Amino acid sequence: MSLPKFDYIAPKTLNELFELLDKYGERAKIKAGGTDLLIKMNNKVLRPEVIIGLKDIQELKFIKFDEKEGLRIGALATLSEVANNSVVKERYPSVAYAASVTATNQVRNMGTVIGNLCNAAPSADNAPALLALGAKAIIASRNGEKSIPLDEFFKGPGLTVLNSNEILKEVIAPIQSPNSFTVYKKLSPRSAVDIAIVNVGVSVEVKDNRFTNANIFLGAVAPIPLRAKKTEEYLKGKEVSENTIYEAGKVASSEASPITDVRSSQEYRKLMVEIITRRAILEAVDNIKN
């Protein structure tokens, strides 16, 4: 381990941060937990002149919930804090679960949910559930804040819509319909640590034993977390039955466009998308019924 040389600055407020981002632009990298950034720097993939540490910016340290806006996760909320937060566990169990199966205890104590999104790995554990919940991304810069659907945040592996003068300040998961439930599922060779071979976030709404809405996002099968539009359309209006859910898995598999890499083959990924999508829908339906 030996990192390339850089200067380090830790602003205390968002205003100071935005001034630094304007000043250094592409020459700087923002650091929250740093568990992805430092590895990329160690591998000499990134060589920023300056690292801007967010750690002292109190305005970014929060997990908030209210009945109007829903769940707000700030840029410095660590994976462990989100995984262990009692409101998140009760109201957004898929978000808590996704955070709890990201990396290791040590990394969860350092890394953040927002950092996992900004790193923009196609397999990011924290993306599918938040996407299925219809989360919004709050992007902040010196020019103020804007809200975009999280679905529009990812642009490719390691790429997001963020400009060098902007940060992802928070994500907001809105209040969910009482007839809906969201599930995150991940398949990886070992139960812990590993990056997902495939993952899925499923949110379904059921009324009178019919699917009235479905949001389905597949991870690690496309350059960005993939919205399974055909599967969503397939489910809408259909009766909740084993057959519907079985067929939905097949549709999801047909939509996925995975590649073969060191972790898995394309064929295996396609087959596993079918299986975990089905299991996730079943689990969501069971939770709505209970």
Add this chain to the structure above:
Amino acid sequence: MKKIINVTINGDEYEIAVEPWKTLNEVLREQLNLTGTKLGCGTGDCGACTVLIDGKSVSSCLTLAVEVDGRSVETIEGLAESEDKLHPIQEAFIEKGAVQCGFCTPGMIMSTKFLLSKTPNPDENTIKKALDGNLCRCTGYYKIIDAIKYAAEKMK
């Protein structure tokens, strides 16, 4: 350019000058000679470099030393009460034969300390989950699990 940080390490206060690109692991081992903390993978997978910062387990290889300014760090060297009296977790690892080559042991013990600080009576699954970031390549996880159960009993 070096930056001055004030940090508490194992209860002792230090004022040290560190280069911004140095990790906590490098500063502990190379600047302060606290070589009980190991460096394994350097990517946050193996846990050999685990230390506690403000009571929470972290990978010291992925922590910038400049960022521990004002914080409290605990390493394996800080556990024993004295040269004659080891910490109950250390005693339990020795008594249960949970050490083989010993390279993963400091990290395992720091992860155990973090676990027992939150969950004084962990069941086996909780112990396994708590060790998800610590690899042992000598193959001996079961003795480590036994040692953690025994350490929990000792600390009651």
